[in-house]
Amino acid sequence: MQKRVKWLSFSLVIVTLLVLIVSAFPKQEIVNAGVENGYYGKKPKYVFYFIGDGMGMPQITSTEIFKGTLSSNNPMNKESLSFTVFPNVGIQTTHSANTFITDSAAAGTALATGYKTNNNILGMDPTKQIKFRxxxxMAKEKGMKVGIVSSVSIDHATPAVFYAHEASRKNLYEIAISLGDSGFDYFAGGGLLSPTGPKKDKPNALEIAKQKGYKIVNTQEDVMALTKNDGKIIAFSTELAADSAMQYDIDRKDRVSLADYTKKGIELLDNPNGFFMMVEGGKIDWACHANDAATTVRDVMAFDNAIMEALAFYAKHPNETLIVVTGDHETGGMTVGFAGTQYETFYNKINKQTLSFEEFDKAIKNYRDTVGPNGANLEDWLPVLSERFGLTELSDYDKSRLKDSLAASMIDPKKRSxxxxxxxxxxxYEPFSVTTTHILNQKAGIGWTTYAHTGVAIPVYAQGIGGELFQGSYDNTDVAKKIMNIMGLKFQ
Ligand SMILES: [Zn+2]
Known part of the structure; x- marks a missing residue:
């Protein structure tokens, strides 16, 4: 009995001591508790950062299912993308400092600098006073070569967060000037939205960049002929689509692809001090804003092809390379599954679409200009819907939606309700165009909830040196902190 009392009081003393010891330490922050961003291993010489704008799980899964239908008649065939088989997979939250539904400026700021900010702010804090590096x-300062590649204009939010700091992502002229000031080695893909400012009265930002030592190439031949001796490069095609972006891949034909720009970047940037290259699949987001699934999956495939160029390089330098692939947020509230198709999907149906909504819009505009506000007839469009979208079996409900939207499309865009x-x-969007993709997507079993972004978490895939750090669940700011730590850059 006495032994038991002794044992009890001994235990009490130990428990009391433990409580005292634990309470003596300050409470740990709950945010990101348990997230490991510290890295003490070997540093990679080559770092690839692939950001699919608007690319969440639905876009990735849809592309895997779509790719499967391309290579087999079996509707249950699903093919992995190059990055979905990476050994390290994690998940990142995407909210900005002021909303659960981020925009690309705030998400890009988190992914490039490791800091949260409000929507619309680019590489600065919410008070618009502090510039985040x-x-x-940092990589450029350390002596590495730096490349920034995007399928949208190179002054757009996601590429811009890597070299500019602006109170608003809309300060496009200032962003263009920062591009020339960056000293980065390779800019490629889309062009500039505002090289001479909003009033077109400022000195051309490209001319200023030229004076700062950049060589500017704007034909496909010149882009492909670039060599290491050409120095700092700004490369874009003269044949840009709307908003100074590259074409949607579904419309690209034989023009330079995102993979081509990535491959050229690797060739130009490779040097003894290593390189950092960010490649953005920027038009995945735009196709999702417009709720166009066929254009979306084609652009995810183009993005995947660019990643394959990095993997070909990785195969030669497996012990010196890190590849990280993620998205900045999901766009469109896309999903695999629609009320009308319940438990089935028919992704082969979107394979019949042979042009983007943007190209289809042009045909609708021509028709409007020809027939006038009251001259539309759905019958005129049935052969086009069949030939360019594979829409042959239209229900009465489909037809009534198409007819209403065609009438809406005949109204001058400035006068629309x-x-x-x-x-x-x-x-x-162009009413007849968006209704056509809605109907086609719904028949394929693909749903959309919004024309904006959504607030869901986004997967992160990593392969190579330090890649294991990307396993688990963390915030979008941690993605940047992990890459910085792995590269030996000081997050500050
Ligand atoms: Zn975005």
Whole structure:
């Protein structure tokens, strides 16, 4: 008995001591508790950072299913993408400092600098006073070569967060000037949206970049002929699509691809001090804003092809290379599954689409200009819907939606209704175009909930030196912190 009392009081003393010891330490922050961003291993010489704008799990899964249908008649065939088989997979939260639904400026700031900010702010804090340094700026300072590649204009939010710091992502002229000031070695893909400022009265930013030592190439031949002796490069094709972006891959034909620009970048940037290259699949987001699944999956495939160029390089330098692939947020509220198709999908149906919504919009505009506001007839379009979208079996409900949207498309865009019903139906897009992709996507079993972004978490895939750090669940700011730590750059 006495022994038991002794044992009890001994235990009490130990427990009390433990409580005292634990409470003596300050409470750990709950945010990111348990996230390991510290890295003490070998540093990679070559770092690839692939960001699929608007690319969440639905875009990735849809592309895997779509790719499977291309290579087999079996509707249950699904083919992995190059990065979905990477050995390290994690998940990142995407909210910005002021909303659960981030924009690309705030998400890009987190992914490039490791800091949260408000939507619309680029590489600065929410008070717009403090400039956050990006990993690309740090890598350049350390002596590595730096490349920034995007399928949208190179002054767009995601590429810009790596070299610019602006209170608004819309300060496009200032962003273009920062591009020339960056000293980065390779900019490629889309062009500039505002090289002479909003009033077109400022000195051309490209001329200023030229004076700072950049060689500017704007034909496909010149891009492909570039060599290491050409120095610092700004490369884009003269044949740009709307908003100074590259074409959607579904419309690209034989023009330079995102993979071509990535391959050329590797060739130009390779040097004894190593390189950092960010490649953005920027038009995945744009196709999702417009709720166009066929154009989306084709652009994810183009992005995947660019990643394959990095993997070909990785195969030669497996012990010196890190490849990280992620998205900045999901766009469109895309999903695999639609009320009308319940438990089935028919992705082979979107394979029949042979042009993007953007190209289809041009045909609708021509028709509007020809027939006038009251001259539309759905019959005129049935052969086009069949030939370019594979839409042959239309129900009465489909036809009534198409007829209404065609009538709406015949109204001058400036005079169109902006009421709730018009926005929910068409989201500000060409009514007949967005209704056509909605109907086609729904028949394939693909649903959409919004014309904007959504707030869901996004997968992260990593392979190579330090890749194991990307396993687990963390914030988007941690993605940047992990890459910085792995590269030996100081997050500050
Ligand atoms: Zn984005």
């Amino acid at each position: 990006s990993m690309a700026e 902006k009421n709730e019903q018009a926005y929910l139906l068409y989201g500000g």
